Amino acid sequence: MALAEILAEERPRRAGTAAALAELAETFGERLVTGEDVRRAHGHTTTYIPNQLPDAVLFAKTESEVQTLVRIAARHGMPIIPFGVGSSLEGHVNAPFGGVSLDLSGMDRVLQVNAEDLDCTVEPGVTREALNAHLRDTGLFFPIDPGANASLGGMAATRASGTNAVRYGTMRDNVIALHAVMADGTAIRTARRARKTSAGYDLTRLLVGSEGTLGVITRLNLKLYGIPEEILSGTCPFEDVTSAVNAVIQTVQMGLPIARIELLDALSIRATNAHSKMDMPETPHLFVEFHGSPASVTEQAATFAEIVADHGGGLLQSASRAEERSRLWKARHDFYWASMGLRPGAKAIATDVCVPVSRLADCIDETRADADSAGLIAPIVGHVGDGNFHVTLLIDTDVAAEVANAEGFMKRLAERALDMDGTCTGEHGVGQGKRGYLDAELGAAVNVMRSIKTALDPLNIMNPGKIFTLPQG
Amino acid sequence: MALAEILAEERPRRAGTAAALAELAETFGERLVTGEDVRRAHGHTTTYIPNQLPDAVLFAKTESEVQTLVRIAARHGMPIIPFGVGSSLEGHVNAPFGGVSLDLSGMDRVLQVNAEDLDCTVEPGVTREALNAHLRDTGLFFPIDPGANASLGGMAATRASGTNAVRYGTMRDNVIALHAVMADGTAIRTARRARKTSAGYDLTRLLVGSEGTLGVITRLNLKLYGIPEEILSGTCPFEDVTSAVNAVIQTVQMGLPIARIELLDALSIRATNAHSKMDMPETPHLFVEFHGSPASVTEQAATFAEIVADHGGGLLQSASRAEERSRLWKARHDFYWASMGLRPGAKAIATDVCVPVSRLADCIDETRADADSAGLIAPIVGHVGDGNFHVTLLIDTDVAAEVANAEGFMKRLAERALDMDGTCTGEHGVGQGKRGYLDAELGAAVNVMRSIKTALDPLNIMNPGKIFTLPQG
Numbered sequence: 001m002a003l004a005e006i007l008a009e010e011r012p013r014r015a016g017t018a019a020a021l022a023e024l025a026e027t028f029g030e031r032l033v034t035g036e037d038v039r040r041a042h043g044h045t046t047t048y049i050p051n052q053l054p055d056a057v058l059f060a061k062t063e064s065e066v067q068t069l070v071r072i073a074a075r076h077g078m079p080i081i082p083f084g085v086g087s088s089l090e091g092h093v094n095a096p097f098g099g100v101s102l103d104l105s106g107m108d109r110v111l112q113v114n115a116e117d118l119d120c121t122v123e124p125g126v127t128r129e130a131l132n133a134h135l136r137d138t139g140l141f142f143p144i145d146p147g148a149n150a151s152l153g154g155m156a157a158t159r160a161s162g163t164n165a166v167r168y169g170t171m172r173d174n175v176i177a178l179h180a181v182m183a184d185g186t187a188i189r190t191a192r193r194a195r196k197t198s199a200g201y202d203l204t205r206l207l208v209g210s211e212g213t214l215g216v217i218t219r220l221n222l223k224l225y226g227i228p229e230e231i232l233s234g235t236c237p238f239e240d241v242t243s244a245v246n247a248v249i250q251t252v253q254m255g256l257p258i259a260r261i262e263l264l265d266a267l268s269i270r271a272t273n274a275h276s277k278m279d280m281p282e283t284p285h286l287f288v289e290f291h292g293s294p295a296s297v298t299e300q301a302a303t304f305a306e307i308v309a310d311h312g313g314g315l316l317q318s319a320s321r322a323e324e325r326s327r328l329w330k331a332r333h334d335f336y337w338a339s340m341g342l343r344p345g346a347k348a349i350a351t352d353v354c355v356p357v358s359r360l361a362d363c364i365d366e367t368r369a370d371a372d373s374a375g376l377i378a379p380i381v382g383h384v385g386d387g388n389f390h391v392t393l394l395i396d397t398d399v400a401a402e403v404a405n406a407e408g409f410m411k412r413l414a415e416r417a418l419d420m421d422g423t424c425t426g427e428h429g430v431g432q433g434k435r436g437y438l439d440a441e442l443g444a445a446v447n448v449m450r451s452i453k454t455a456l457d458p459l460n461i462m463n464p465g466k467i468f469t470l471p472q473g
Numbered sequence: 474m475a476l477a478e479i480l481a482e483e484r485p486r487r488a489g490t491a492a493a494l495a496e497l498a499e500t501f502g503e504r505l506v507t508g509e510d511v512r513r514a515h516g517h518t519t520t521y522i523p524n525q526l527p528d529a530v531l532f533a534k535t536e537s538e539v540q541t542l543v544r545i546a547a548r549h550g551m552p553i554i555p556f557g558v559g560s561s562l563e564g565h566v567n568a569p570f571g572g573v574s575l576d577l578s579g580m581d582r583v584l585q586v587n588a589e590d591l592d593c594t595v596e597p598g599v600t601r602e603a604l605n606a607h608l609r610d611t612g613l614f615f616p617i618d619p620g621a622n623a624s625l626g627g628m629a630a631t632r633a634s635g636t637n638a639v640r641y642g643t644m645r646d647n648v649i650a651l652h653a654v655m656a657d658g659t660a661i662r663t664a665r666r667a668r669k670t671s672a673g674y675d676l677t678r679l680l681v682g683s684e685g686t687l688g689v690i691t692r693l694n695l696k697l698y699g700i701p702e703e704i705l706s707g708t709c710p711f712e713d714v715t716s717a718v719n720a721v722i723q724t725v726q727m728g729l730p731i732a733r734i735e736l737l738d739a740l741s742i743r744a745t746n747a748h749s750k751m752d753m754p755e756t757p758h759l760f761v762e763f764h765g766s767p768a769s770v771t772e773q774a775a776t777f778a779e780i781v782a783d784h785g786g787g788l789l790q791s792a793s794r795a796e797e798r799s800r801l802w803k804a805r806h807d808f809y810w811a812s813m814g815l816r817p818g819a820k821a822i823a824t825d826v827c828v829p830v831s832r833l834a835d836c837i838d839e840t841r842a843d844a845d846s847a848g849l850i851a852p853i854v855g856h857v858g859d860g861n862f863h864v865t866l867l868i869d870t871d872v873a874a875e876v877a878n879a880e881g882f883m884k885r886l887a888e889r890a891l892d893m894d895g896t897c898t899g900e901h902g903v904g905q906g907k908r909g910y911l912d913a914e915l916g917a918a919v920n921v922m923r924s925i926k927t928a929l930d931p932l933n934i935m936n937p938g939k940i941f942t943l944p945q946g
Contacts, residue, residue, distance in 0.1 A: 116726060116831035159671040170669050172678070173646065188918040194827040195859045196643050197896040198632045198682055199903055199914055200940055201922045205645070205678030209671055226728040253589060255699040257730075296769050354667040358589035386668045423670040430672060441672055445661040448929065449674045455928030456921065467673055 002407055006049060006091065006432050009465065013055075013098040016076030021056055023072045024100065031059045032100075042083050042101035044094040048349045048397050048406070049433055054081060054095035059103045063179065063187055063218040069102060070216065070461075071185040077459050082212040084125060084151030088158055089350050090431025092211055096465040102216060104153055110134045111219070118224045119176055119193065124153020124217045131222075140224040143168040146427070147333045153217045158429040159209030163332065166252070166385030167259040167291065168225065170427065171208055178207050179219035183457035193221055206452075211429055212463035214456050228291035232301055233260075233325040234318035236286045236308050241265055241368065241380070244284045245361040247311040248384045252357055256303055258385065260289035262332055265368070267342065267379040275338030276331035286313070286384075287332055289325070335381055336392070343377050343394035351410050351433075353417035354388040354426025363420055364389060367413055374409050388426035415440070430467045438468055475880055479522060479564065479905050482938065486528075486571040489549030494529055496545050497573065504532045505573075515556050515574035517567040521822045521870050521879070522906055527554060527568035532576045536652065536660055536691040542575060543689065543934075544658040550932050555685040557598060557624030561631055562823050563904025565684055569938040575689060577626055583607045584692070591697045592649055592666065597626020597690045604695075613697040616641040619900070620806045626690045631902040632682030636805065639725070639858030640732040640764065641698065643900065644681055651680050652692035656930035666694055679925075684902055685936035687929050701764035705774055706733075706798040707791040709759045709781050714738055714841065714853070717757045718834040720784040721857045725830055729776055731858065733762035735805055738841070740815065740852040748811030749804035759786070759857075760805055762798070808854055809865070815850050816867035824883050824906075826890035827861040827899025836893055837862060840886055847882050861899035888913070903940045911941060 024032050033039075034056045043051035060066050073080050079099025086093055095101060107123035110131060114120065115138055122131060129149045131142050144155060145162040154160075156178065161170035168174065177191035190203040207214060238244035241263070248261055264272060265284050273280055286308075290300040305316055319325050331338075339348050355363045364380060371378035371391065382389025391413060393406045414424040414437045424430075424437035438446050446468060453460075453470065460470055497505050506512075507529045516524035533539050546553050552572025559566055568574060580596035583604060587593065588611055595604060602622045604615050617628060618635040627633075629651065634643035641647065650664035663676040680687060711717035714736070721734055737745060738757050746753055759781075763773040778789055792798050804811075812821050828836045837853060844851035844864065855862025864886060866879045887897040887910045897903075897910035911919050919941060926933075926943065933943055 114829065114831065116722070117829040118726065118728075119829075159675075161669060165669060169646075172669075172675065173642075182921060186917050186920070188921055189916065190918055192891070192896050192914060193829045193894040194861075194890075194896045194899065195830070196634060196638060196645075196827055196861060196899050198898045198900050199896045199907070200682070200911055200919065201687075201925060202632070202645065202675075202678045202682050203918055203921060205675045206925075209673070209675050214674075226726070228728075249589065253591065253699070255591075255701075292769075293772055295772055296765075299766060299768055354669055356587065356590040356592070356666045357668070358587065388667075388669060417667075418665070421666040423665050423667045423672045425671045426667065426669050427671050434672070438673055441665060442662065444659050445663055445676055446673065447659070448655060448661055448676060451928045452674060452679075452925055455924045 003050070003403060009096055014077050014079065017055055017078045017098055020072050020076035020078040024056070024058060024069065027068060028058060033057045042086065042093060042103065044091045045086055046089055048347055048395065048403070049091035049094065052094040052096045054101035055098045057101045057103050059106050061106050063181065066102065066181045066216050066218055067185045067187060069100065070181050070183065073100065073461050074184060074459060077461060079461050079464050080216070081463050082157065082216050084154030085127065085149065087148035087150045088154060088431060089428045090433035092158065092429060092431040092466055094432060105151065107218070113138060115140060117193070119221060120224055121219060121221050122152055123219060124151060126152050128152060128155065135224065139227055141227050142222060142224055144171055144174055145333070147336055152220055152222065156208050156217055156220055157210065157212050159427070161383065161427045163260045163262055163383060165383055166261055167257060172205060174223045175204055175208050175220060176223060177221040178204055178217055180207055180215035180217050182215040183459065183462050187218070209429070211431065211466050213453060213466055214462060230294045230297040231289065231291055231325065232297050232318055232320050233289040233328050234316040235280060235328065236288065236316045237281050237314040238284045238286070239312055241284045241364055242361050243311045243313065244286050245364060245384060247286065247307050247313055249357055249360065250307050251304060252385055256300055258288060258300065258304065259291040260287065261385040262287040263382045263384040263389065265380045268335060268381045271338040271342050271379055272331050272335060274341050276334060278331060287328060339379055339392040339394065342379065346394040347397045349393040349395055349406055350390055351413060352388060352390045352426050352428045353413055353422055353424060354386060355417050355420040355422030357387040359420040359422065360384060360387050363416060366416055367391060370409060370412055374405055376405065376409055386426065387422065432466060435468055476523070476876060482569055487550050487552065490528055490551045490571055493545050493549035493551040497529070497531060497542065500541060501531060506530045506532070515559065515566060515576065517564045518559055519562055521820055521868065521876070522564035522567065525567040525569050527574040528571045530574045530576050532579050534579050536654065539575065539654045539689050539691055540658045540660060542573065543654050543656065546573065546934050547657060547932060550934060552934050552937050553689070554936050555630065555689050557627030558600065558622065560621035560623045561627060561904060562901045563906035565631065565902060565904040565939060567905060578624065580691070586611060588613060590666070592694060593697055594692060594694050595625055596692060597624060599625050601625060601628065608697065612700055614700050615695060615697055617644055617647055618806070620809055625693055625695065629681050629690055629693055630683065630685050632900070634856065634900045636733045636735055636856060638856055639734055640730060645678060647696045648677055648681050648693055649696060650694040651677055651690055653680055653688035653690050655688040656932065656935050660691070682902070684904065684939050686926060686939055687935060703767045703770040704762060704764055704798060705770050705791055705793050706762040706801050707789040708753060708801065709761065709789045710754050710787040711757045711759070712785055714757045714837055715834050716784045716786065717759050718837060718857060720759065720780050720786055722830055722833065723780050724777060725858055729773055731761060731773065731777065732764040733760065734858040735760040736855045736857040736862065738853040741808060741854045744811040744815050744852060745804050745808060747814050749807060751804060760801060812852055812865045812867065815852065819867040820870045822866040822868055822879055823863055824886060825861060825863045825899050825901045826886055826895055826897060827859060828890050828893045828895030830860040832893040832895065833857060833860050836889060839889055840864060843882060843885055847878055849878065849882055859899065860895065905939060908941055
C-alpha cells in the first residue's frame with residue numbers, strides 16, 4: 001500500500017474518544033499516559049511507515065483491566081491498539097484513527113510450566129527471550145524466534161515464525177490455546193490444554209494472525225520442546241544464490257529434519273561481517289543447525305554435506321560449542337541492524353514473501369535482478385526451508401523518489417510471489433503496509449474475513465485499519 | 474447429548490424444501506435421488522445415533538454444481554449436508570431438519586501432485602487410501618489415517634487424525650489451503666500454496682473442523698511426506714494399562730520422534746486376536762512404529778526398548794517387513810469391527826476424549842473402573858501419544874436401559890476429561906452427539922463460534938443442528 005494512501009486516512013478521530021479517555025483517566029489514574037514521547041514510542045517505530053500516534057497509552061496489568069478498557073472503548077466507539085514491544089514491521093501498532101494503545105508489557109508473568117506435558121502458560125507481555133530464560137533449568141525451550149525479542153502475545157497476533165520454523169513450525173503450530181478479551185469485553189478461552197481437539201471451530205487459529213483486529217490476547221498456552229541432546233550449527237559458502245537455494249530444495253525434499261536453514265546473500269554477508277565482526281567470505285551462505293541425538297546429528301550433517309557438495313558448496317564450518325552457536329545466531333538475528341551499515345543514515349525497509357519451495361530459486365533470482373535494475377541496495381536473507389525470504393531496502397525516506405522506487409519494487413515483489421502461488425507475507429503480517437495485496441492474493445476469501453470481523457467487532461474498535469479497510473474505516 | 478433430545482428436534486422441515494427440490498430435480502435430473510434406500514445410506518449409519526434421512530441426495534461432480542445447489546438451497550432456506558463416505562461417528566451426516574445430502578464421492582480426482590513441494594491438490598471425495606494408492610510411485614505418502622477409509626474432504630471437515638498424529642499432526646496441520654463454497658454460493662480459496670503465510674485470518678483452519686456448518690469443501694491442498702527410508706513396527710505387551718501409559722508418557726516427554734504409539738487394552742487385544750487372527754497374549758499392548766534412516770530407526774527402537782523395560786513391559790515383537798507391518802496396522806484399523814465380536818448382535822458406540830498426557834493414566838484408570846462398575850463391555854484403545862483415547866461400548870440399542878447406561882457413562886467420561894483440562898472430543902468431532910458438552914468445555918467461546926456461524930450462514934442452511942444448536946434451529 002502506498003504511503004500516500006496510508007497517510008491519507010490518518011486520524012478521522014472517532015467522536016467518542018474524548019469521553020472514553022476521560023473515563024479511562026478516572027479509572028486508571030496515572031497508568032493512562034498522554035505524554036507525546038510515550039505516545040510516539042507506541043506508534044510504528046520500525047522502518048518506513050510513518051508514526052501515527054495514539055491519543056493515550058494504557059499500561060494494563062490484568063485481564064480484568066483489559067476488559068474494563070474494552071468495555072469503556074466499546075461504549076464510546078474508541079479504537080484500541082494492542083502493543084507488545086513494538087517490533088512489528090508493517091505498521092501494526094499505528095493508530096490511524098487515534099484511540100488507546102494498550103501496552104501489555106506489564107502482563108509479563110510465566111504462570112505455569114507443565115514440564116510433563118511439554119507446555120506452559122504465559123501472559124502476553126512475556127518475551128520469547130524471557131520465556132527461554134525462565135525455562136533455563138527445565139531442559140525445555142520455546143523455539144519460535146523472529147529476529148526481535150518480541151512479546152509472545154504479539155508473536156501470536158502476527159503469526160510470527162523465524163529461523164526454527166522449518167523444524168518446529170510457526171506460532172500457528174505452537175499455540176495450544178489462548179485467552180482473549182473480545183470486542184464486547186467478554187473474556188474467552190479458545191481451547192483446553194489437550195494436544196488435539198475436534199471440539200468446534202478453531203478459534204485459537206482464528207486469533208493467531210488476526211493482528212489484534214478481533215480481540216486482545218491476554219494469556220497463551222504454548223508448546224515446549226526438550227532441548228536437543230546434541231546441537232550442531234554451521235555455515236556453508238556457495239558460489240551463487242541459485243546453488244545455495246537448490247541445496248535447500250534438495251534438503252527439504254529429502255525430508256532431512258534440519259532445524260534451521262537460512263540463506264544470506266553476498267551483500268548480507270558483507271553487512272554481517274562488518275556489524276558482527278565475522279570474517280566469512282563475501283559469497284552467499286547457508287546458516288544451518290541440526291538437532292537430535294549425537295548419532296542422528298552426525299548423520300544429518302553428513303547427509304547435508306553431500307547435498308552441499310552436489311551443488312558446489314564449500315565445506316561446512318561447524319560450530320558445536322554453545323558460545324559459537326550463540327554468536328552465529330545472534331549475528332543472524334542482528335541482520336536487521338547490520339543491514340543499516342550498508343548505507344549509514346538510511347532507513348531499512350524489511351519486506352517478506354513466501355513461495356512454494358520449488359519456485360524459490362526463480363523468485364530470488366528475479367528479485368535480485370529487479371533490485372539491481374532499480375538501483376536499490378537490497379540484501380536478501382531468508383528462512384529458505386519454508387520458501388520464505390526477506391528483502392531489506394536501504395532507503396532515504398526523505399527523498400520521495402526513493403520511496404516511490406522502493407514501493408514499486410515491493411509491489412512487483414508481492415506480485416511475483418503471487419504469480420508463483422505464494423503469499424505477499426510469510427511471517428510479517430499485513431498490518432497497514434500490505435493491505436493492498438490481500439484482495440489479489442485471496443479474492444473473495446477476504447470478504448469472508450470482513451464478515452467475521454464485522455460480526456465479532458461491529459464497531460470496528462479493535463485495531464482498525466489493519467489487514468483490510470472496512471466501509472466504516 | 475441424550476438420544477431423546479436428538480430425536481425430539483427431528484424434522485421441523487423447512488418450508489422452502491419442496492420448492493428447492495423441484496428446482497434441483499429440473500437442474501440435475503437423475504443425479505438428484507429421492508429413493509429411500511439411497512437416502513437412508515446417507516443418514517447416520519455408524520453407531521447408535523438414529524438415522525435421520527435427508528429428503529434427497531445430490532451426486533455432484535464439480536464445484537460449479539455445488540455452487541448451483543447452494544444458491545438454490547439459499548433461495549429456499551433448505552439445509553445441505555455434505556457427505557463423503559459416511560464414516561463419521563457423531564451423527565454429522567444426519568438430516569434432522571431434512572434437506573439435501575450433498576454426496577461428494579464423485580469429486581474424486583487427484584488434480585496435482587507437486588513432488589518438489591511435497592504437496593498435492595485433490596477433490597474432496599478422494600479417500601485417504603485412494604490418495605496413497607495414487608502416490609505409490611512417487612515415494613511420497615499422506616500420513617493421516619483415521620480407522621475408516623474416509624474421504625479427505627470429510628477428514629478436513631471433522632479435523633480427523635489417527636495413529637500417525639503423534640509424529641505428523643492432524644488434518645489441522647496438514648491442510649495447506651482449501652477451496653470451499655460458502656453459504657451464499659461464493660467459491661473461495663483460503664490460501665495460496667506457500668508453506669506459511671501471515672496474510673489475514675486463517676480461514677483454512679476455520680474450515681478444518683467446521684463439520685460442514687460454514688461451507689462445502691470442494692478442493693484441498695495437502696502436505697505430503699517422503700516415505701521413510703526405514704520403517705519398523707512392533708507390539709509390546711504390558712502387565713497393566715498404567716505401566717503401558719507411563720511408558721508412553723516417558724516416550725513423549727523424551728521427545729523421541731516416534732511415528733505411532735497406540736494402546737490396546739486386554740479386552741481390545743482379545744477382540745483383535747479373534748477378528749484379525751492374531752495370537753497376542755491377552756494383556757494391554759502398545760503398537761508402535763518408528764520412521765527414519767536405518768541408523769535413526771535402530772537408535773529409536775533401542776531407546777524405546779529401554780523405556781519399556783523400565784516400566785516392566787515385555788520384549789518388542791518387531792515387524793519390519795512391509796506385509797507384516799500392513800497386517801499389524803490393518804488389525805489396529807479394523808478394531809471398530811473387531812470390537813463387535815465381543816458381543817455379537819450389539820452395536821458399537823465409539824466415543825473419544827483427549828487429555829494432557831500427564832493425566833492420561835489417571836483418566837484411563839478412572840474410566841476403566843467406571844465402565845466396570847457400570848457393567849459395560851468397554852474396550853479401550855487410543856492414540857495415547859496425543860493423550861487421546863477411545864472407549865467402544867457394546868450395546869443393545871433396542872434396550873432403553875442399556876442406552877441410558879451408556880449415555881450416563883459417556884457423560885461422565887466427557888466430564889472427567891474436562892476436569893483434567895482435556896476435551897470431550899480429540900478427533901471424532903461434535904456432530905449431534907457431543908453438542909451437550911461444548912458449553913461446559915469452552916463457555917463464552919461457543920458464543921463467538923455462534924456469531925461466526927450466523928455471520929457466514931445467516932439462514933443456517935449449512936449442516937444445521939451440528940456442533941451447536943442455534944435459536945433458529
